[in-house]
Amino acid sequence: MALADPLTPAQLPARFSVLIPVYAADTAERIRRAVESNSVEQTRPPAEVLLVQDGPVPASVTAELERLAKESPIPVRVLRIPENGGLAQALTVALPRCAYDVVARADADDVSYPRRFERQLPLIEDGADLVGASMHEIGDDETRPVALRTAPVGAARIAAVSRYRNPISHPTVVLRRSAALVVGGYEEVPMAEDYWLWTRMLHAGADVRNVAEPLVGYRVSAGSYERRGGYRVLRAELTLQHRLRTLGHVGFLQWAVNVMVRGGYRFVPLRVRETAYRLMVGHRH
Structure with a gap:
């Protein structure tokens, strides 16, 4: 049983936010690519992109955030957190600031494929609280995937996998903010704030699904x-x-x-x- 009710016909198609944290190690070029791939390149684009600056960043990144906020065809907002507090804190601060209850997560150095939201949003509209997907590992050349991370599909398989590893890849997630917040939202668990949130949602009876198709290119460094x-x-x-x-x-x-x-x-x-x-x-x- 979902933690939130299916959307009504008047709410379709769901308007949604994309939430992208940015910190000092990210580059202007990668941030630009992440925003483009999650907005103007999508066959079903979001209504807004919220960039969360987690602490001080290089001048080149500051300039790129300002440019995106001014020039992006799809509205881009920048939320600045003065001190770097880590991913869990950044998402805790930013999630309530998204304009819409449906929120897609993305990382500032990854690439979302054009049909990502076209494939995931109908599942949210059908009543799912959280939807992930398979994803490719990519290097500098996003057109040449180096590996595929296969997501478990089906409620029973997701529940079983969750007992020994994270069943949902964080950079692929679309979720209902209300369903995440009802179990307390992101909490500080070192290097596992996402896994811990999904587990609490599953434990509370959330409708958690995965799309078998790879929808994100996840950048893997050396x-x-x-x-x-x-x-x-x-x-x-x-x-x-x-x-x-x-x-x-x-x-x-x-x-x-x-x-x-x-x-x-x-x-x-x-x-x-x-x-x-x-x-x-x-x-x-």
Whole structure:
């Protein structure tokens, strides 16, 4: 059962916002590309794009944000947060500021494919609270995907996968803000604020779906898999698993398996870690 009612005919087609956080490591060129791919290039474009500047950014990025706000054919607003507080805080501040209840998430260095919203919005209008999708991994050349992350499809499969890994790719999400806020919205869980939100939504009975088709090009840098290892990431993993157990989303046995497998994964050699992650999330080259 959905946490929100299906939209009425008078509300169709749903007007929606695109929410894109920006921080110091993002570049003006990538931000411009992200905004274009999520707005003017969409076969079903949003009514607005909200860019959230999380702390100080280079002058080139400031100039690009100002240019987009002035020149974009689709309205672009810029919300500035003076100090960098991380993704969870930025989204917590920004989500209520979106003009519409239906909000699509995007990252400032990724690319949404033209039919993304055309494919996802009808599911929201049908009553879904949260809709994700498969996505490609891309490098500098967005026209040449290097791998495919396959999303689990169907309520039973999504629920099962959620007990041992994140079933929804954050950069592909379209959600109902009201359904997210009713369970508390984003909360500070290091490196897992999205997984923790989806889990709470599932636990509350949300209608969570995935589109099998890849709808986003997710940029993977040379250090992406290196950052998935080490003691800092292990501490974050243990925090997440404790919350999943406390919520009742996983039992003792699943918790123990997750701690051993996902915890141990943080200390295997980089090449093994990359291969293991690709296998876990259904990668295909």
